[in-house]
Amino acid sequence: MTDFGAAFAAAVSLIATLDAGLVEIVGLSLRVSLSAVFIATMISLPLGAAVALFRFPGRGAVVVVLNALMGLPPVVVGLIVYLMLSRAGPFGVLGLLFTPTAMIVAQVILITPIIASLARQVIEDLWEEYSEQLRSLGAGPRQAVGALLWDGRFSLFTAVLAGFGRASAEVGAVMIVGGNIDHVTRVMTTAIALEVSKGDLALALGLGIILIVLSVGITGAAFVLRESARRAHGA
Amino acid sequence: MAREMSGAPAILPLAVEGLTYTAGEARLIDDLTFRLEPGPRTVIVGPNGAGKSLLLRLCHGLLTPTAGTIRWSGGAGPDASRRQAMVFQRPVMLRRSAAANVEFALSLRHIPRDQRKQRVAAALAKTGLADVAGRPARVLSFGEQQRLALARAWALEPQVLWLDEPTASLDPAATRAVEAIIDAIHAGGTKIVMTTHDLGQARRLGDEIVLLHKGRIVERAPTADFFERPQSPLSRAFIQGELLW
Ligand SMILES: Nc1ncnc2c1ncn2[C@@H]1O[C@H](COP(=O)(O)OP(=O)(O)O)[C@@H](O)[C@H]1O
Numbered sequence: 001m002t003d004f005g006a007a008f009a010a011a012v013s014l015i016a017t018l019d020a021g022l023v024e025i026v027g028l029s030l031r032v033s034l035s036a037v038f039i040a041t042m043i044s045l046p047l048g049a050a051v052a053l054f055r056f057p058g059r060g061a062v063v064v065v066l067n068a069l070m071g072l073p074p075v076v077v078g079l080i081v082y083l084m085l086s087r088a089g090p091f092g093v094l095g096l097l098f099t100p101t102a103m104i105v106a107q108v109i110l111i112t113p114i115i116a117s118l119a120r121q122v123i124e125d126l127w128e129e130y131s132e133q134l135r136s137l138g139a140g141p142r143q144a145v146g147a148l149l150w151d152g153r154f155s156l157f158t159a160v161l162a163g164f165g166r167a168s169a170e171v172g173a174v175m176i177v178g179g180n181i182d183h184v185t186r187v188m189t190t191a192i193a194l195e196v197s198k199g200d201l202a203l204a205l206g207l208g209i210i211l212i213v214l215s216v217g218i219t220g221a222a223f224v225l226r227e228s229a230r231r232a233h234g235a
Numbered sequence: 236m237a238r239e240m241s242g243a244p245a246i247l248p249l250a251v252e253g254l255t256y257t258a259g260e261a262r263l264i265d266d267l268t269f270r271l272e273p274g275p276r277t278v279i280v281g282p283n284g285a286g287k288s289l290l291l292r293l294c295h296g297l298l299t300p301t302a303g304t305i306r307w308s309g310g311a312g313p314d315a316s317r318r319q320a321m322v323f324q325r326p327v328m329l330r331r332s333a334a335a336n337v338e339f340a341l342s343l344r345h346i347p348r349d350q351r352k353q354r355v356a357a358a359l360a361k362t363g364l365a366d367v368a369g370r371p372a373r374v375l376s377f378g379e380q381q382r383l384a385l386a387r388a389w390a391l392e393p394q395v396l397w398l399d400e401p402t403a404s405l406d407p408a409a410t411r412a413v414e415a416i417i418d419a420i421h422a423g424g425t426k427i428v429m430t431t432h433d434l435g436q437a438r439r440l441g442d443e444i445v446l447l448h449k450g451r452i453v454e455r456a457p458t459a460d461f462f463e464r465p466q467s468p469l470s471r472a473f474i475q476g477e478l479l480w
Pocket residue numbers: 258263281282283284285286287288289290
């Protein structure tokens with residue numbers, strides 16, 4: 001118990017003094033997850049809109065696959081990306097294994113299905129409501145998609161936040177493809193997973209606190225967003 | 236005024252031939268042939284499920300007929316849809332301000348940006364919505380939303396305006412406001428084609444009445460004739476308020 005108390009005090013002081021080691025890890029975590037979220041969003045919104053609006057062969061399969069992939073275990077994603085990027089794999093020549101780029105790739109694969117599925121649902125519901133009106137006004141497919149993305153902006157941003165929450169909290173994928181290399185690929189979750197066993201409770205706890213704050217912040221932001229959207233637009 | 240609003244060629248009269256829409260076995264719109272001339276306000280009446288909404292959506296181009304043709308005059312081709320507007324029974328409000336709802340419609344018709352503001356303001360003023368221009372459309376009252384839907388359609392200066400039971404869910408005061416707006420739009424030279432199940436409204440707004448029943452036109456006549464001298468027993472029953480399912 002005193003062990004814990006001391007570790008907690010040390011953790012708080014690490015955060016309060018902006019300890020260089022801690023800041024580096026948090027910085028890399030944010031860089032990896034925000035990059036992954038950005039790329040996944042760029043893929044997910046058009047994909048979600050296409051699946052929501054257009055009837056094309058294989059559409060049903062895409063919906064099923066997207067929904068199935070939503071629950072993909074991070075370690076499995078890590079394993080697949082590892083195999084792709086390893087020396088013997090199809091992308092081995094790129095030499096990306098154990099780099100932040102590999103971690104970004106893994107997280108993109110992990111969260112694209114989440115954001116795309118949520119975006120599809122949002123856009124499909126809006127389209128159901130808007131489609132005749134938009135067609136009556138003469139909107140073409142591009143203009144319709146633009147209007148749907150804009151009018152669904154609050155819900156879509158919530159979907160993006162969900163993706164960010166998942167990316168920043170997962171440990172399995174970044175562990176396997178990043179390797180938790182100090183100063184190179186060590187992020188918050190991998191640091192916690194490994195430092196605990198090595199006995200550096202203070203760093204692990206400090207990072208844990210930051211992760212909790214981040215998670216609460218995301219949930220809070222999503223809530224505020226929903227509420228303000230409801231008040232402003234009745235939906 | 237009618238020509239002033241569009242240097243574009245007139246799309247009326249509209250010639251509809253053999254128009255049919257089926258779902259499974261049911262012939263929901265059953266081999267309709269008719270013309271719509273510019274000018275008189277055409278009011279389509281009929282019991283629930285008669286096919287009034289389907290007919291408007293088919294003519295407006297939102298649905299593809301199972302059979303038959305819908306021919307606009309003047310070889311307007313696909314351009315005909317740009318000279319029409321439609322107001323639905325339940326107003327569809329975009330999640331933006333009232334003004335932005337109108338502006339969006341104008342932008343889709345490629346109205347230059349510098350003209351839009353003024354046209355938006357004019358449409359909102361004419362529908363009594365100037366005070367709520369900046370308010371999110373979806374928090375407006377139902378009556379205001381329906382007036383906004385009319386403003387959005389009016390701003391497009393359509394040659395034909397389709398109205399599908401525009402007052403069905405409104406109270407009497409809101410209904411009067413909507414009827415006044417419809418009259419003003421008509422006075423500006425726009426052909427009005429409206430459905431209603433309110434016979435009082437049909438008398439007030441209609442220059443001619445079309446009675447639709449089970450996807451067929453039972454009778455079409457000038458309003459006074461339709462109500463004073465109905466030719467069909469079905470029309471008489473309908474006017475007397477006997478349901479016709
Ligand atoms: N897309 C559709 N598919 C199948 N049946 C439909 C469809 N739309 C409407 N109907 C049916 O067609 C009939 C006419 O509908 P509608 O045009 O909405 O009637 P009205 O507007 O006169 O009340 C109704 O019986 C309705 O249930």
